[in-house]
Amino acid sequence: MSELLTRLVPPAMANARRDAKTYAARMAADPATVPGESFGPADWPHYEEAERKERFGIDDATLAPYLELSNVIERGVFYAAGRLYGICFHERPDLAAHMYAPDVRVWEVRDGEGDDAPVLGLFIGDYYAREGKHGGAWMDSLVEQSHLTGRKPVVINCLNLTKPEAGPTLLSWDNVITAFHEFGHALHGLFADTRWPSASGTNVPRDVVEFPSQVNEKWALHPQVIASYARHVDTGAPLPEGLAERLRSQGAFGQGYATTEYLGAAVLDQAWHTLQPQEVPADVTAVEGFEHTALADVGIDDALVPPRYRSTYFAHVFGGGYGAAYYAYIWSEVMDADTTEWFRTDGEGARDGDLGLNREAGERFRREFLSRGDSRDPLVSYCAYRGRDPRIEPLLRRRGLN
Structure with missing residues (x-):
């Protein structure tokens, strides 16, 4: 090394x-x-x-109106995962109602389309900062997949965005990359298919654990992915191709x-x-x-x-x-x-x-x-x-x- x-x-x-x-x-x-x-x-x-x-010629102020939180997560992060792996996300407000904070969201992740598609696990999104919450961004496995125990994975992504007093939550470009990054860890946990929980998902050597998350970052700039999620919060207009190309050209x-x-x-x-x-x-x-x-x-x-x-x-x-x-x-x-x-x-x-x-x-x-x-x-x-x-x-x- x-x-x-x-x-x-x-x-x-x-x-x-x-x-x-x-x-x-x-x-x-x-x-x-x-x-x-x-x-x-x-x-x-x-x-x-x-x-x-x-x-x-780009800065956060220029990009932010095109980077609304829900769009980035559902039409960006989830969209890329669906295209690559065929998984679908079904929000579960009934489960979210029992979570530890009101803004936490829960999705059931299914391995395929349709109501009869097998459930892979649950994904929890905790995106806003609040008093007492640890700073930074991270993924964790609340329940680890294991054929030994018969458990399916429950994974969480945490960010620390400032929740606006009113209106949409607009992200910086760094926030977008962080969301894709942490979901790469989440996929590692959700796709786990091992007998032992100690070998499941992100329970890998430290010089491997960041690898899937870094790979997942790269989908943020894929032409079809960014066209899906980067939409103006007021007009719905797509991010101008010139701006997207300038992002890539950095x-x-x-x-x-x-x-x-x-x-x-x-x-x-x-x-x-x-x-x-x-x-x-x-x-x-x-x-x-x-x-x-x-x-x-x-x-x-x-x-x-x-x-x-x-x-x-x-x-x-x-x-x-x-x-x-x-x-x-x-x-x-x-x-x-x-x-x-x-x-x-x-x-x-x-x-x-x-x-x-x-x-x-x-x-x-x-x-x-x-x-x-x-x-x-x-x-x-x-x-x-x-x-x-x-x-x-x-x-x-x-x-x-x-």
Whole structure:
């Protein structure tokens, strides 16, 4: 895994340096810049966003009227799942009436169309923030599928959207991607087909668990999917194709910094967890020097791109169960990028240019991977539909690092 991380660093750092020059020039031309002040990491978000808006001409204010919550979930997230896997969703307000909060929704998920289609399980959508609710977004299995117990899955997706005092709930583009992402986890739980609950659904190694969710994100921009859900909240007009194309064209924009800051954190995780006990810094003032050396050794300039998390607040690896496994996200994305390419390639997952949005590809992915959980080695499951081990090249192309 260290080889994967160090292979990604040079092109990611090179892209970050290139972008930094662009943003430094923007900052120098900005009338608000204090004379003599130089571009640094704290300036990156502001000038990257300004560059994004100028280059692609889209922002949340432009997109929001086309991204209403119910449309995104029912005509986007559910629509894509139906096209791929043939499942249907039937809302159950009778069950929702007994839930723990009034805005929580419940759907019965059926494996096919019609009232006689077998029930796969229940899906619960808890989308709004409220007092006492944990922040962020996540999926959980309230009941895990198991042939041993005879139980069917009950899975939940939680977001933390601000509920408007009146009118529709409009989303940012990041919210849309998060909804698709978390439902990828939900599908992993709903499609579980194992004897043991401990091997069911998302009970897989940490470097695999994010893979199905990352794959599911990619359907948000599929031409047929976005045409289904991205409708103006007042007029019902579809999102203009020009805006959809500009969303797609962002591609690898900003990936130099994003990849490098992630890699920096993953490298620190590995560096700490490969120390001998006697090598661990005994003085907190030595931590920053340790970080700098570990990052410099692989080619990361932390003065330009600091790691996503510094050691002193890196909760994932010192208190969150990720110890030595923060690399999991990038390995999951290696599999995701390789699988997305399989879906989109005619003769592999795609049929007649449909970019993989078909039942044949979906059923193969479901049967060989999503349903298996940890009942067999996930790499065996991966090869069963992909025909080979994951390759890194699709990820390099996606992030503009090739």
